[in-house]
Amino acid sequence: MNKKDDKNTKTMMDPKDCTACDSTAQMITKARKDGVVLAFDRAEDMKPCPIGADSACCKNCFMGPCRLNARDPYKKVGVCGATIDTIMARNFARAVASGAAAHTDHGMAMLELFRDVVNGKILDYEIKDSFKLHSVAKSLDIETEGRSDQDxxxxxxxxxxxxxxxxxxEMPFVKRVPKGTLETWxxxxxxxxxAMREIMEMMHRxxxxxxxxxENITKQANRTALSDGWGGSMVATEISDILFGxxxxxxxxxxxxxxxxxxxNIIIHGHEPNLFESMVVSVASPTLVQAAKDAGADGINLVxxxxxxxxxxxxHGIPHAGNFSSTEAILVTGAVDTMAVDIQCIKQGLAEVAKCYNTPLITTNTRAHIEGAVHIEFNDHLPMECTDEIVIKAISRFKNRVHPIEIPKEVxxxxxxxxxxxxxxxLGGTFRGGYAPLxxxxxxxxxxxxAxxxxxxxxxxxxxDSHIQLVKELIKNDVLVLLTGCAQIAIAKAGLASPEAAHYAGPGLREVCETVGMPPVLGLGSCVDNSRILIAASAMVAQGGLxxxxxxxxxxxxxxxYMSEKAISIGHxxxxxxxxxxxGVTFPIVENTKFHNLLFNGLEEQGLGKWGFDKDPIEMARKMIAxxxxxxxxxxxxQ
Ligand code: CUV
Ligand code: SF4
Structure with missing residues (x-):
């Protein structure tokens, strides 16, 4: 079923046009030779519905679905009378709610882990960063002087x-919001x-x-999105730092x-760090390393x-094999002995591709099963039961490798x-006379x-491609770039994360990079780590002069x-x-409507930020710089 049929062969896009990543292009070529279909090919095959793409379709009840005409958006209303603005705002708000729920549920899982580590019910993890514990507690006005970490x-x-x-x-981390911003809110x-209340109310409304x-729907969308950035995501980041460093x-x-x-080779792909942290322990287990050697391997490679x-x-400096669009492609190397996943951004298509290369695909989270994958539940109370089992499956696949191996060389x-x-x-720390150095x-x-x-x-x-062009244009214009998620990986693959990449920067930024010895782009981690950007921005306000x-x-x-609802929540x-x-790519909205005007202008008039859209990365950079x-x-x- 996953094998491509002949009629598709003619229309296939050149791999070089699918990706700026040479490794991924090489694997697209190999996949086609092997008769294996990847998301790149499915994207060509699956034409987006134009009405849905504009968010002019509502299926919030069963009198519909109601489809409005994006070319003449005010001509028609839904069966219930909903206008284009109501329909688009509701669709957008639900994307915010779903994205916020994803980050919030992830953060809650981290917080529960923290609770059980603290009360002694979980023994496999510990508080690794007591300094961070103290600083987070202080930021929330919790007394730390002379108290134990436990208390x-x-x-x-x-x-x-x-x-x-x-x-x-008000949510606890609202304490970190700069005064002016908080007054506006x-x-x-x-x-x-x-977060539970905001997401629930968003779904209700x-x-x-x-x-x-x-306007009222958007108001609750603001609140829901803020409960992600300053709530669920920030908890996920801060607690993960406390537990894992x-x-x-x-x-x-x-x-x-x-x-x-x-x-x-074992790949971990997903979002919650606890599975990965325990994998690090498992792959270092002398028994398992010996088992790998007995199977004829030089050792175990975790990426x-x-x-x-x-x-x-x-x-921890663990090597990274690629971002979202490369997860199926990497299986085509034939060298992946197991891919284990937890939650979010895990394409169901992985199951079929994994099957083609005899690679076990292992789901581990109770929230995320995939038909055709092996499910080995990860339990915080007995984490090694799952992670050891993953290693054993990988060793046995190594021993029985049947496919020729082709690993792209790029690193x-x-x-x-x-x-x-x-x-x-x-870039900050000590004040030099006036303001902090940043x-x-x-x-x-x-x-x-x-940026x-x-x-x-x-x-x-x-x-x-857009990540690379955009970032190059920004740093050329002396804009310091902070990165997270798949963007960070795109830029690393392009070689822009090394201090030498400072030569792409404009003279001002280059001077700063050379003085500090830093690259012109700073990678901050995963999607939930976008909360680090909020904290950095708050610190910039606090340090004065801006x-x-x-x-x-x-x-x-x-x-x-972007492609996910989480990205919409983050953006919002x-x-x-x-x-x-x-x-970029697309924006789920009809232009020249009241809702469009609210997102792209009106919110700024209320004292908030505003949305922008551009498919062209250079234009995008130009707008940001302006x-x-x-x-x-x-x-x-x-001056
Ligand atoms: Ni949370 S949300 S594709 S893995 S950044 Fe990557 Fe990142 Fe988007 Fe997903
Ligand atoms: Fe139902 Fe109204 Fe949406 Fe149509 S527009 S699907 S009637 S909620």
Whole structure:
């Protein structure tokens, strides 16, 4: 079924047009030779519905689905009378709710793990970063002086649980929001209460016959998205740092060349770091290493993909094999002895491709099973039962390898692991007379501004290409770039994460990079680690000289190749936090409508940020730089 039929062969896109990643292109070619279909080919085969692409379709009740005409959006309404603005706002808000739910549920799983580590029910993990524990506790006004880690942790757990369960009041991390930003939120009534409440209310309000004013729907979408950025995601990041260590710069190799022909190759792909952390322990077990050697291997090679891969790369320097669009392609090497996954961004198509190469695909999370995959449940209380089993499956597949191996050679080394603490330490920390060095460098114009480039890759556009073009254009114009997720991997594969890449930067940024010895792009980790960008932005406001709200900062955000609802939630929490955020590929909206005008202008008039859209990465950079320059002018630092 997965084999391509002949009629498709003629129309197939050149692999070089599918991706800017040579390894992935090589594997697309091999897959076609092997008769294996990948997402790139399915994307060609699957024409998006134009009405759905514009978000002009509603299926929120069973009087519909109702399809409106994007060319004449106000001509028709749904059976219930819903207008194009109501329909688009509801669809958008539900994407925010789903994305926020994903990050929030991930954060909650981390918090539960933390709780059981603290109360002694889980013994396989521990608090690795007591310094971070203290700093997070202090940021929430929890007393730390003279208290044990145990006591501080107990209080921190209780406090952070409110992120989820609180029904009224303000979420704990709202304490970190700059004064000006918080005032705007309070005035607008969008300070998030508790994530469960915000997501529940969002789902309720988008049900047929409830909230039918696009402005009011968007107001709750703001609140829901903020409960992700300053709630679920931030909890996931901070708790993971406390349990597993705060990242600091580390040199690491990225791309498919990190696979080793003579070793047992295991890929972990997903989002929650606990599975991966335990895998690190399992692959170091002398018994299992011996078993691998007995099977004829030189050893066990553990590598990551996607977001948990990005986290492990940042925290521990574990090699990273590629981003979202490469997860099926890498199986085509024949060298993957097991791929184990947990949650989010795991294509169901992996099961079929894995079968073609005899690679066990193992699901591990109770929330995410895949038909055709082997499910070995991961249990925080007995983690090694699952991870040892994964290694055993991999060794046995190594022993019985039947497919010829073809591993692309590309590996690029660069520096990863820039936590917000490290960015501050490197570019901030001590005040020199006036402002901290990052702010000083922005004020004196060496650094024109800061851009966050984040998000997925998407087979509807050439993989990595927009990320690379956008980032090169930004750094050339002295914009310091912060990266997370699949964007970070795209840029690492392009060799831009090494300090030598400073020669792509404009003269001001290059000087800063050379002085500090840093690359012109700073990789912060996974999608939930976008919360690090929020914290860094808050620190910039706190250090002075750049206004009193995030909306005042000369910063901008982009997700040029996004595909997930999580990306919509992330984009929207940046917008609601005051950041101009530009997306590429496609935007689920009809232009020249009231809802479009609200997202792209109206929110900024309310004192928040605003959305932008451009398919062309250079145009996108131009828009971001123009916004940065506008903010510089408003701050009076546009000399
Ligand atoms: Ni959470 S959400 S494709 S793995 S960045 Fe990568 Fe990242 Fe998008 Fe998914
Ligand atoms: Fe149609 Fe209204 Fe039902 Fe949507 S909610 S499907 S617009 S009738």
């Amino acid at each position: 501080i942790s107990t209080d921190l757990y209780k406090e952070l649980e409110r992120t989820y369960t609180q029904v009224d009041g 309070r005035k607008l009534g969008i300070v998030p209460r508790g 988008t049900h047929i016959g409830v909230d039918q004013h696009y 705060t990242p600091s710069p580390v040199e690491v190799g990225v791309n498919m060349g990190v696979l080793k022909e003579k070793m047992v 990551g993909m996607c977001c948990s891969g990005a986290e492990m790369m940042s925290r 690029k080394t660069g520096i990863q692991g820039f936590s917000h603490e490290y960015v501050q330490y490197m 702010n000083e460098n922005i004020i004196n114009g060496r650094i024109r501004g800061v 966050g480039v984040v998000g997925c890759t998407n087979p509807r556009t050439k993989q990595d 206004g009193d709200s995030i909306a005042d900062l000369p910063v901008a955000g982009a997700a040029p190749e 929490y940046f917008v609601a936090s005051g950041v101009y955020t530009v997306f 916004h940065i320059d506008k903010k510089r002018k408003e701050l009076g630092i546009d």
